[in-house]
Amino acid sequence: MNINSVYAENTVVFKGIVDYDLAQTFNCGQCFRWDENNGIWQGFAGKYPCKVWIKETELYVESLTDVENSAEFKEYMAHYLGLDLDYARLKQQFAADATMAQAIEYAPGIRVLNQPFFETLLTFIISRNNNIPRIKKIVDRMAQTYGTKTGDLWAFPTAEQLKNVSIEEYNQLRMGFRSKYIFDAVQKVLSGEIDEATVKSLPYAEAQKYLMKIKGVGPKVADCVLLFSCEKYESFPKDVWINRALAQMFPQGLPECIKGMEGIAQQYIFHYARFNLEK
DNA sequence: TCCCAGGCTCTCT
């Protein structure tokens, strides 16, 4: 996609933005570390601590540290925010199915972010049998205990920063039975047994199997990592809400019009289900 | 007090 943007003073402005809602995007359960203040969202997009806001059809991203390479910054943010995928066309395609059209209409401003691999892997290990508010708290404690602070924002820790953290220390972050799984994931990333470039290069099914070498990572967590950080848009994570949606909204199965991009459709379905379906 | 959460592992059949 051709993305129109201008850059000045650590800020990139993306123009011609239509149907993009930051609240819907950051609150739809795909990420856990963005906070809003007076319409301005703050958080980390990869290595960039940022403020993000939308004014009419312009999307502003201000880096809170000095940008060394503005071209790289622009490209990274466009991809992170999902601006390089034609959502207008995709949503029109999905809306061929009436139930999909209903889910999209409920929150048309959702975009699937392209997040960093390591952070996504760990946060979705924490997500297992957990609820979103508590996931956020645990992830914040991880950042504040082991990450690096920029201004008043704590970066999610790198694998290197977690190198010497023990299971007992993870327990102190109140992550319960997930501590040993976080520990295993960190070790496997550090040893190279789990390699980001390898995951991304594998076809979906093999990539899922590869990630499941990590203890505590099953099909659902692997699918989330593949969808939210590896551009495997055919990945369709199934949690309790999606299972409810499948039973109540798609008793005949998923429609043909989302094929190949099931993961993007999934995010609209998930968000709709969470706020509209009975338990 | 019990139920549940962006599930998975282990055990029993």
Next chain:
DNA sequence: AGAGAGCATGGG
């Protein structure tokens, strides 16, 4: 291979 209990923790 399929079903079911158990799991840490905290909010409702």
